């Protein structure tokens with residue numbers, strides 16, 4: 001079985017369409033989505049419409065919850081997105097589950113298995129920059145989630161590791177909002193089972209990121225335009 005894993009689209013429909021086109025080229029039996037679908041000053045309405053059409057297994061991200069709830073928080077763009085999208089899009093976000101198990105084997109979450117707003121594989125320093133989380137901390141979060149593959153997003157940092165018992169943990173990176181990787185490319189992952197073992201490969205795709213930056217600029221979000229066109233920003237810069 002070959003599965004495409006996408007996360008953190010953040011309303012960037014142009015990046016999402018590039019990724020879906022590449023998935024068609026690569027071939028996949030399923031597409032799984034890990035949250036933060038709409039929260040960005042690009043095309044949240046178009047992105048929501050496409051996800052409703054795709055109807056793929058999907059879990060909720062912290063921003064999906066915040067947009068659905070209309071919660072006042074740090075990212076003003078969530079309020080913008082809530083105003084832009086339609087009621088049926090809000091209903092879709094509100095109904096997304098915290099986690100989901102695909103085919104009894106692949107566990108899906110946005111942050112950690114128990115929280116949509118907590119980083120798992122990588123830590124982010126208060127003043128910016130990424131640090132390595134210890135093995136003990138990472139393994140503790142996985143306790144009780146006995147699935148061959150554990151998928152997470154949220155950090156926007158594409159990365160995989162194996163727990164000491166062999167379980168594979170994968171973060172596919174971000175489709176629509178590259179952070180701290182120094183590349184504007186759209187990212188996703190393919191996981192594949194061969195002879196009982198899961199392997200992962202990462203894709204980083206060039207796409208028309210200047211068109212996405214133009215959308216952000218047109219809505220008055222210059223720092224988002226910089227982030228999406230360079231890939232060097234961090235969440236603190238937005």
Ligand SMILES: [Fe+2]
Nearest residue numbers: 008036061154
């Ligand atoms: Fe995100």
